[in-house]
Amino acid sequence: MKNVIVGQSGGPTAVINSSLLGVFKTARDRGADIVYGMVHGIKGLLDGKIVDLSKQIKNDLDMDLLKRTPSSFLGSCRYKLPDVEGYEEEYERIFKILNDLEIYAFFYIGGNDSMDTIQKLSDYGKSVNSPIRFMGVPKTIDNDLAVTDHTPGYGSAAKYIASTTKEIIRDGLVYDYPVVSVMEVMGRNAGWLTAAAALAKSEDCEGVDLICLPERVFDLDKFLARVGELCRAKGSAVIAVSEGVKIADGRYVCELADHVDYVDAFGHKQLTGTARFLAAKVAEKYGVKTRAIELSSLQRCASHITSRIDVTEAFNAGGAAVKAAFEGMSGQVITLKRISDDPYMCVTEPTDVRFIANVEKKVPDEWIDEDGMGVKEALVHYIRPLIQAEIAPLWVDGLPRHLILHEE
Amino acid sequence: MKNVIVGQSGGPTAVINSSLLGVFKTARDRGADIVYGMVHGIKGLLDGKIVDLSKQIKNDLDMDLLKRTPSSFLGSCRYKLPDVEGYEEEYERIFKILNDLEIYAFFYIGGNDSMDTIQKLSDYGKSVNSPIRFMGVPKTIDNDLAVTDHTPGYGSAAKYIASTTKEIIRDGLVYDYPVVSVMEVMGRNAGWLTAAAALAKSEDCEGVDLICLPERVFDLDKFLARVGELCRAKGSAVIAVSEGVKIADGRYVCELADHVDYVDAFGHKQLTGTARFLAAKVAEKYGVKTRAIELSSLQRCASHITSRIDVTEAFNAGGAAVKAAFEGMSGQVITLKRISDDPYMCVTEPTDVRFIANVEKKVPDEWIDEDGMGVKEALVHYIRPLIQAEIAPLWVDGLPRHLILHEE
Numbered sequence: 001m002k003n004v005i006v007g008q009s010g011g012p013t014a015v016i017n018s019s020l021l022g023v024f025k026t027a028r029d030r031g032a033d034i035v036y037g038m039v040h041g042i043k044g045l046l047d048g049k050i051v052d053l054s055k056q057i058k059n060d061l062d063m064d065l066l067k068r069t070p071s072s073f074l075g076s077c078r079y080k081l082p083d084v085e086g087y088e089e090e091y092e093r094i095f096k097i098l099n100d101l102e103i104y105a106f107f108y109i110g111g112n113d114s115m116d117t118i119q120k121l122s123d124y125g126k127s128v129n130s131p132i133r134f135m136g137v138p139k140t141i142d143n144d145l146a147v148t149d150h151t152p153g154y155g156s157a158a159k160y161i162a163s164t165t166k167e168i169i170r171d172g173l174v175y176d177y178p179v180v181s182v183m184e185v186m187g188r189n190a191g192w193l194t195a196a197a198a199l200a201k202s203e204d205c206e207g208v209d210l211i212c213l214p215e216r217v218f219d220l221d222k223f224l225a226r227v228g229e230l231c232r233a234k235g236s237a238v239i240a241v242s243e244g245v246k247i248a249d250g251r252y253v254c255e256l257a258d259h260v261d262y263v264d265a266f267g268h269k270q271l272t273g274t275a276r277f278l279a280a281k282v283a284e285k286y287g288v289k290t291r292a293i294e295l296s297s298l299q300r301c302a303s304h305i306t307s308r309i310d311v312t313e314a315f316n317a318g319g320a321a322v323k324a325a326f327e328g329m330s331g332q333v334i335t336l337k338r339i340s341d342d343p344y345m346c347v348t349e350p351t352d353v354r355f356i357a358n359v360e361k362k363v364p365d366e367w368i369d370e371d372g373m374g375v376k377e378a379l380v381h382y383i384r385p386l387i388q389a390e391i392a393p394l395w396v397d398g399l400p401r402h403l404i405l406h407e408e
Numbered sequence: 409m410k411n412v413i414v415g416q417s418g419g420p421t422a423v424i425n426s427s428l429l430g431v432f433k434t435a436r437d438r439g440a441d442i443v444y445g446m447v448h449g450i451k452g453l454l455d456g457k458i459v460d461l462s463k464q465i466k467n468d469l470d471m472d473l474l475k476r477t478p479s480s481f482l483g484s485c486r487y488k489l490p491d492v493e494g495y496e497e498e499y500e501r502i503f504k505i506l507n508d509l510e511i512y513a514f515f516y517i518g519g520n521d522s523m524d525t526i527q528k529l530s531d532y533g534k535s536v537n538s539p540i541r542f543m544g545v546p547k548t549i550d551n552d553l554a555v556t557d558h559t560p561g562y563g564s565a566a567k568y569i570a571s572t573t574k575e576i577i578r579d580g581l582v583y584d585y586p587v588v589s590v591m592e593v594m595g596r597n598a599g600w601l602t603a604a605a606a607l608a609k610s611e612d613c614e615g616v617d618l619i620c621l622p623e624r625v626f627d628l629d630k631f632l633a634r635v636g637e638l639c640r641a642k643g644s645a646v647i648a649v650s651e652g653v654k655i656a657d658g659r660y661v662c663e664l665a666d667h668v669d670y671v672d673a674f675g676h677k678q679l680t681g682t683a684r685f686l687a688a689k690v691a692e693k694y695g696v697k698t699r700a701i702e703l704s705s706l707q708r709c710a711s712h713i714t715s716r717i718d719v720t721e722a723f724n725a726g727g728a729a730v731k732a733a734f735e736g737m738s739g740q741v742i743t744l745k746r747i748s749d750d751p752y753m754c755v756t757e758p759t760d761v762r763f764i765a766n767v768e769k770k771v772p773d774e775w776i777d778e779d780g781m782g783v784k785e786a787l788v789h790y791i792r793p794l795i796q797a798e799i800a801p802l803w804v805d806g807l808p809r810h811l812i813l814h815e816e
Contacts, residue, residue, distance in 0.1 A: 012582055040584035071578035078583065163712055163807050170479035170810060171709035174420055175486065176448035181705075204810045272700075292680075293704045297589075301579035304571055305712060307806065387806035398715065398795035399571050402578060402612045 013153025022318020122331030155310030216372030421561025430726020530739030563718030624780030
């Protein structure tokens, strides 16, 4: 038997299921017997929650729906494997489960935390002479993975953000009195997503007035001064800020509010409220109408706007992982290598997981304006190809149709 | 000369420009010489800000772009005309401007506040024996206009809300631990928009668990008890609440937070924070992870998802207003009359503006669940036809293309 297993982990993207389809279809095409899916990632595997994917994805229509389904079809988890030392039992359990299922290759679709799982399983596998191959398939809207030119999931999120920004700009400039709109975009440490707001600027759009990324220290006084200038010069303004912007002493801007919204069950403070705080400051200082808009989870689950480039690359990353595993590779992650900018061309390339796991890639300093309140054309040039072309939803009775997991 | 003039007023919708196109195209087809546009509504007219629309909408491509452009192409205002008494001068000024422009008919696209403008101008016009015809074209995402079966703009907002709700549900149920997601939908007094979240429920979607409309008194204890039951029974839950829900003493739920976000330049308290407040309460009481998602202005400007039914009806409402005016009517608003439910068929009908101006239509009591935390099938049945069919954006370089006003 040549069975394979695939799981999805971490925060979802609009195209994480395209990668799942890439693994499923390529594995079957290359002769895999059963393609198992872990329900809720490695955590589900440990709990024995697995499904036979060919019973879930039954025909071409299901495949087309899967590509258009947001969130992780198999469910996700935020479980990080412990180091082997002292936890040998957990690893033995995982490998027993995999051996019982006659697994030939193991695929994990996730971000840099999930790639840590691939590294640990692959290392442990080698240490016990297991023949199972472990391959990582990258995904994250944050685009913060090392080595790879960009990550599947980013292009669609960027397309959603840029499209929405165009609409917010039209809406924000509609009145004959000044309105300052502040958009809050995801990105705790890296500003890739917020930078996508810069793409809105075009023949038919004024673009945003300021873009603040977490790569630069946020100076509230300088920010307010710039907004004041904008109000005087143009009346209304539209601003994009990253949820992760911090002031000089290291505190997040959203922590400056005199109240904390709430702390979740794990004691994590919710990192939202940046736009709200800034909008309040602007309203207070200049007496203008302000509006705070959080793109919140919509920017990662809006599968009704995806980039076809991104969908295709996500599929290819899944397929390339299978190809590499079937050719004998293990402990690798599929990365994307841009071989040409104009015309845009990009290929997949397996890379040793240890160059990727737990590493975070930020927006290069030279792509950010000197004053930290805008981005350079080179950054727009980098993102632009990633948002090209569309894949329309399959509309049923007025709404986009999805494929959902059925209990077996 | 047979010139006409058209303006847009109040909060925009995704299809308000389809109504503008309906007025423009029909007026030209019926022999109007110049179709003027007021920039920023009646306020702009008073300031002499007018454009010749045929210089803005030059060809078929422009028309197709205009239909897909969010926000008000001509700009909007929130200006309410004063009563004539004591302000005769203002009315004389308006009529002098209209007479100088040789205006034959005046069209105003807006909600119930804007219809008040039509009523006042029409009444004044009669009192001074002016031959100018004044016609209202309804628009509002809120769907709260009287007489009309529904308002242009509502169907597209409902389609966006229901589509987004499906995506939020997929995203909200992705983890193996409980997450309570609370969506906040627009609607200060009427729950039509929030009710659209009910449409998410379908073969491929679990639907939302609770829907709270402003038509019913909000009971925080009962709400928390229901959420507790949901968490115990299913783990995760997705909830839609209207921004306008109020507790028994008449305070908005968002006012219960121990801080006020901010007050705008006009002294209006911003009516947001309902989802945030409720999410915090749930997290505090049940120790679960929660997420607050505000659909904010996205729900009124998301022209990348529009209902073709809505686009067509919005166009037709504009066209019908011109037809009625050219046939001699004045002081009327075009309403929509549903003549059949299955198959859905709807016609336009002019209605005396005084039945519509300043009147607000709420969700009927019999369409809301007894406990006020859900809606009946009859309401879904009413909304469903309004979200049918699509009109795809014209994508240019990866983003939806719009038509924007050029200074003359």
